[in-house]
Structure formats: structure tokens, C-alpha cells
Amino acid sequence: MPGLDDYLDALEERLARTVATHPGLVAAVGNEALAAGGKRLRPTLVFLSAPPGGEPPLAAGVAVELVHMATLVHDDLIDRAHFRRGKAAAWSTYGPAAARATGDYLFARAFAELSATGDAEAVEILADTTLCLARGEALQRTQTRDPSTTVEAYLRRCALKTGKLFEAACRLGGGSGEYGLALGIAFQIADDVLDCSGATIETGKIAGTDLRDGTPTLPLLLAAQRDAVVRAALAGGPMDGALVRVAATGALDEARDVALDYARRARAGLDGELHRDELEALTHAVVDRER
Secondary structure (H helix, E strand, O other): OOOHHHHHHHHHHHHHHHHOOOOOHHHHHHHHHHHOOOOOHHHHHHHHHOOOOOOOOHHHHHHHHHHHHHHHHHHHHHHOOOEEOOEEOHHHHHOHHHHHHHHHHHHHHHHHHHHOOOOHHHHHHHHHHHHHHHHHHHHHHHHOOOOOOOHHHHHHHHHHHHHHHHHHHHHHHOOOHHHHHHHHHHHHHHHHHHHHHOOHHHHOOOOOHHHHHOOOOHHHHHHHOOOHHHHHHHOOOOOOOHHHHHHHOOHHHHHHHHHHHHHHHHHHOOOOOOOHHHHHHHHHHOOOOOO
């Protein structure tokens, strides 16, 4: 759409510049995380949520993407995930200490970018969001290898770990936080379905990672309610054949239906946005994707 390509080009330039602000190991590792690419979905939400007649909020787009990058670096370290988007995770290449410091550095650069605008409300939004991200990660720790986790508790985790940053992106742009929160939850559910069904070459992840790690996602929880083998595997037992049995229970289709429901909720949260057609299109795109 008009202006978006220019915005994203400027975003990439500014991301590279702010990551390189303090040369050294953490900047180098951060640059590798930046070079790994990504959908840049959160900055796109900032752009699409911005009111007409002014410059789109570039600093906000940079800040939300830096926070997202920081969480990925930290999540890989916490989960001991060896790969991210088909490439070696930072901690597996440079060690846990360097990865931890890099994630902290990216968080710091995010707040530096946003605070330089002098917008105290924007800084408050991002600060509250990062607190929610931490709470969501802590909640995931308590739910690990617990197949009795409720769907409600899972959805609360999705809201904290994923939905709140989508919400922040929309609010920082000037749009609907309600839309962003629901869109983020739909995105996360779709991601969890892909973990059970997507091909490694498309997703950049090895299928079944959540089951191996004991992360109770919606498709796994629904399948565990119906299949004792899946339930045992999610609790840390043998995985032989468990991933195939997840699909056999119908849990993938049911989880996708829940994602579609949250996508509908996101559309219902739109109220007079300038780029309504594009924002509505995103609600379909986040569910109907292969990676």
C-alpha cells in the first residue's frame, strides 16, 4: 500500500543504526538477529494504525521490533532452542551470557528510541507491555509439562506473551488496542498449530518442538484431553507417534477455529481506522499462513 515500503525501508535503516550504536559483541550478535529477518508485522501495525496527515511514527515501529527481537533472543536461551528461522540461535553460537546481554541491549535500545521522542505516554505503554511479556514467560514456566493446563490459562499466556505487543504496536500508532490484542492471540494460536503441522523448511522450526519441550499449546491441550499417548508425551513421556495422534484427534482443526474466532474479534475491534481494509486483511493473513 502507498507509503508502506518507504516506511519499512526507513525502519530497516534505523534498526541497523540503533543496534550498532555501541559497537562490540552484543551489537554484533544483535546485528545477526536483525539480519535473520522476520515479518516486521508489529511495525506494520504501527504504520497501519497511524492517523493520516503526518509522518508515520518510525521510532515506535523501531521500538516494538527491537522488543520483539529481544524476546526472541531471550526465549531461545530460556528454551535452549538451537535454531531460529533456520539459523543457529544466538546463545548456541556465542554462549548464554552473550545472548542474555544482547537481549538486554535490544530492550535498552528500544526504550532509548522511544524516550527520545519525548512521548511519556508511549514509553509507559511499552514499559507496561514488557512487564506483560515477562509475566507471560513466567506463566509458561509454571505450565510446562502440565497437560491439565486449562484453555483459559493458555489463552491468558497468549495474551501476555504475544497479544500485548501487538496491542502496543496499534496503540503506539494511534489505533485500536482491542484489535491488536485479539490479532496477537489469533497469531499465536496459528503459530502453535503450525508447530504441530508445518513443514520444517517452511516454518524454520522442527515440527513438534512444543510437544518435545512440554509447552502446553491449544492443539496439544485439546489432543491431550482425548488421547492418553499425547497426554503422557506432553507431561514428559515418550513421544513415539504422539505428534501424528494430535492430528488424528481433530485438535488442529478445532484450534484453528479458535484462531479464526479471535481474528473475527479483531475485525470487530476496528472502528473508523484509515487503513481498515488492510487491517482486516491481516486478520486473515495471520491465520492462513505456512510460517
